[in-house]
Amino acid sequence: MIRVENISNNWGEFSLRNISLDIKENEYFIILGPTGAGKTLLLEIIAGLHFPKEGKVLINNNDVTFVNPEKRGFGFVYQDFALFPHLNVKKNIEYGLKLRKVPEEEREKKISELIDLLKINHLLERDTTTLSGGEKQKVALARALAINPKIILMDEPFSALDENTKSKLITDMKELHKSGGITFVHVTHSQEEAILLADRIGIMMNGTIVQVGTPDDIFYKPMTKEIARFVKIENIWEGKVTDKKDEDLFIDVNGKQVVALSDHFKVGDGVRLIIRPEDILIGKGSTSARNEFKGKVISIVKHGFYYIVRADCGFQVEAAVTKQSIENLGIKEGKDINIFFKATAIQVIKR
Amino acid sequence: MLSEIRRNPLLILFFILGMVIVGYIVAALSHMLYSQLVLNPGDFIAVIKDPVVLGSIWLTLYTSFISTVIAVILGIPLAYILARYEFYGKDIIEAIVDIPIIIPHTVAGIALFSLLMKRGAVGTAFSKLGIVFQDNMWGIVMAMFFVSCPFFVGTAREGFKSVNPNLERVARTLGASQWESFYQIALPLTFRHIFSGAIMSWARGISEFGAIIIIAYYPMIASTLILARFNTNGLQGSQPIAVLLILVCFVTFVVLRVISKRGGRK
Numbered sequence: 001m002i003r004v005e006n007i008s009n010n011w012g013e014f015s016l017r018n019i020s021l022d023i024k025e026n027e028y029f030i031i032l033g034p035t036g037a038g039k040t041l042l043l044e045i046i047a048g049l050h051f052p053k054e055g056k057v058l059i060n061n062n063d064v065t066f067v068n069p070e071k072r073g074f075g076f077v078y079q080d081f082a083l084f085p086h087l088n089v090k091k092n093i094e095y096g097l098k099l100r101k102v103p104e105e106e107r108e109k110k111i112s113e114l115i116d117l118l119k120i121n122h123l124l125e126r127d128t129t130t131l132s133g134g135e136k137q138k139v140a141l142a143r144a145l146a147i148n149p150k151i152i153l154m155d156e157p158f159s160a161l162d163e164n165t166k167s168k169l170i171t172d173m174k175e176l177h178k179s180g181g182i183t184f185v186h187v188t189h190s191q192e193e194a195i196l197l198a199d200r201i202g203i204m205m206n207g208t209i210v211q212v213g214t215p216d217d218i219f220y221k222p223m224t225k226e227i228a229r230f231v232k233i234e235n236i237w238e239g240k241v242t243d244k245k246d247e248d249l250f251i252d253v254n255g256k257q258v259v260a261l262s263d264h265f266k267v268g269d270g271v272r273l274i275i276r277p278e279d280i281l282i283g284k285g286s287t288s289a290r291n292e293f294k295g296k297v298i299s300i301v302k303h304g305f306y307y308i309v310r311a312d313c314g315f316q317v318e319a320a321v322t323k324q325s326i327e328n329l330g331i332k333e334g335k336d337i338n339i340f341f342k343a344t345a346i347q348v349i350k351r
Numbered sequence: 352m353l354s355e356i357r358r359n360p361l362l363i364l365f366f367i368l369g370m371v372i373v374g375y376i377v378a379a380l381s382h383m384l385y386s387q388l389v390l391n392p393g394d395f396i397a398v399i400k401d402p403v404v405l406g407s408i409w410l411t412l413y414t415s416f417i418s419t420v421i422a423v424i425l426g427i428p429l430a431y432i433l434a435r436y437e438f439y440g441k442d443i444i445e446a447i448v449d450i451p452i453i454i455p456h457t458v459a460g461i462a463l464f465s466l467l468m469k470r471g472a473v474g475t476a477f478s479k480l481g482i483v484f485q486d487n488m489w490g491i492v493m494a495m496f497f498v499s500c501p502f503f504v505g506t507a508r509e510g511f512k513s514v515n516p517n518l519e520r521v522a523r524t525l526g527a528s529q530w531e532s533f534y535q536i537a538l539p540l541t542f543r544h545i546f547s548g549a550i551m552s553w554a555r556g557i558s559e560f561g562a563i564i565i566i567a568y569y570p571m572i573a574s575t576l577i578l579a580r581f582n583t584n585g586l587q588g589s590q591p592i593a594v595l596l597i598l599v600c601f602v603t604f605v606v607l608r609v610i611s612k613r614g615g616r617k
Binding site for chain 2: 044047048049068069070072073074075076078080082084085086095096099100140143144146147153
């Protein structure tokens, strides 16, 4: 539905390089990346608020690269909500309808639909400056939805909200998306938002899209070391392919042999192995996992509701472990442990 | 605040030093008002009835008003561009707009005179259209406009800067053209700054003297008349006019401030 072809732009401190994206109809697409990657600029180019120096934006195969934003009819929600401070909630919501010269009766009908949908009936006559963050967000969303957009673009829509408000609104967003008919493009630096909402994710770094895929692709199969780091994987090991049997790849990592699955490499290739800390198991006996190593615990760090255990088994391994496992297995610093992981859980990339 | 002052010797020192400024201004004005209105009301009453004096004060207010209208019409677009866009040479344009603030008024007068006089580069062209600046009301307007426009542009620019640009962007996505997003969003949100910039520009126009007497000694604005009367009749002849001018300005500005506060509240 939205097709971005080879967009490049220089605009102040941000530059975009060769960005191409294909966003499908009714998809919830998240552009995820660190701050300063140029995500907002990309979103504003899709909206028509900036015109790119090179490349094209196509909507349903129509070239809209240089079409003004008011002719596109996309909804836009900013991080700061950008509610018009001189208009009350109702006038904010009906702003787009008035510009379209929608008769008053229809406007009232649309507004009452929206305030029912977003449960903001009680806010209608309020001054926008007196609203809480979550309320502002809903009004901004209602205002964008009022013009019946086929596409809604959102720039860090939850970043200015506290945790509880945020998780409620994320649930609301999911329902809104499920009710259908709207393609969402949502820019964020929050992996949590991406996991909870995205059908697909595009990772953006240093002004370009470096990987596009489902949340599983992105978080379990990052395609570069940088993406792996960004999605908080510390288990990145460098090795060399020593043997190959069908799909089985035998890799030497610091003198230890690791088994992984991939048919893209041949003997002698230098590779990087990436595996999520949740896929590393610590235990006593043996399991069905094809990789088993003895190691020594270096450190145990609390990380929310689980612990990150760092161990040395010839190379450094990080495992995410529950509190219960720590107690049951008696994991302590300096203690010897057994480490297991499946060959299928390893992502193999070129070094 | 009071309890804070007692425990803060530095604040006491600053307060005393600050009061010197306030005291100086109040002393100069109140002394003049007192000596005229209380000790010598007769001359003041005579001045109020003098059509020459009233004419010159009206001319001052009127020409400055026209100059302010021009500053508003031409200044809003410039202020908007300076607030919203970064471009090569922006610093130079901002510096140029501020020049009238820093150059001596007589210098400004000489520069304007050579440009606008009947034989001047621009003056010749305009005189063909029937507009004369030299010793004419339009000369006064142009001198006032020159010295006062930086005040308007500066205030309006700060106003536009204080409006979140995302508001206009959202308006565009909701269907507003560039013009609609400007006059429905940016302009109303900058109203207070524009109004107070206009008041400053008007006040600056009224207070101008040096540039005006060079380009247009006649017709006499209030300041010119005050100097002329001072040179012939000394304080006795000039002070009553000065007092009347001050009172007129004072009342006008207080009224305008009140209007701007009321108007800006919603």
